Amino acid sequence: MTDPIVVAIDGPAGSGKSSVSKQVARRLGYGYLDTGAAYRALAWHALEHGIDTSDAASVLDVSADFDYAISLDPDAYWVRVGQADVTDAIREPRVSDAVSGVARVPAVRQSVNALFRALVARSGRPGVVIEGRDITTVVAPDAPVRILLTAAPEIRAARRSAELTTHDSATVAAALHQRDAADSAVVDFLTAAPGVEVVDSTSLDFDQTVDAVLGVIRAALSVPAVDPLQTGA
């Protein structure tokens, strides 16, 4: 079997990476791999064990019994740690606040990156849209399609705030920007590496952003502008 086509997408928090990538994967019949979910699940696992995620040695310790699984099906997305379905739990603000500590541990990054490559290779799909922070530069630097998905910081904060209606918008915005600052000290996802196409969704709605990303993919892969899923054929 041939290796799947890899569409690599990076970007800051709230730029639309997961929602847009999932929809793009659906439209192309590709798999969808959310790499942030692995870091979030490990942060959740560490919190369950009462670990301080800013302590790298403790994070490494707890990662030894981290039994992680994720679905690459964009229509049936789930994340598990052992027998626990953590799909929703890993989106909680307490996990978002803790995740950067986990993600800055080099041994953790190496281990999850190897897992991501293995998941893509055995996906059984013609292609996989894989999104995160270092996909275009570290995980899949040779991918035929590499995109940096951005949006103005205040727009990203407003979109995230609209999702987390139980939290006040200033708190949500501060947490999002703080996470970006911590994460960007580890990997650069704010500037496009050479050969990476920028899609700025600041003044695009969701469907327009999906179309813009599909346009970049089609141009890179020389795929016709009309696909069967889009026309309902």
Ligand SMILES: Nc1ncnc2c1ncn2[C@@H]1O[C@H](COP(=O)(O)OP(=O)(O)OP(=O)(O)O)[C@@H](O)[C@H]1O
């Ligand atoms: N172009 C867009 N216009 C309007 N809303 C959008 C657009 N793109 C994404 N959204 C919405 O913004 C919110 C954040 O998007 P999403 O969760 O996909 O971002 P993300 O980059 O994966 O964030 P994080 O890195 O924090 O997980 C979602 O509610 C999503 O539906």
Ligand SMILES: Nc1ccn([C@@H]2O[C@H](COP(=O)(O)O)[C@@H](O)[C@H]2O)c(=O)n1
């Ligand atoms: N390739 C990646 C992906 C994610 N991270 C870290 O995980 C956190 C959660 O990611 P989301 O995409 O779900 O927001 C993120 O804040 C990073 O700390 C990463 O380091 N590399």
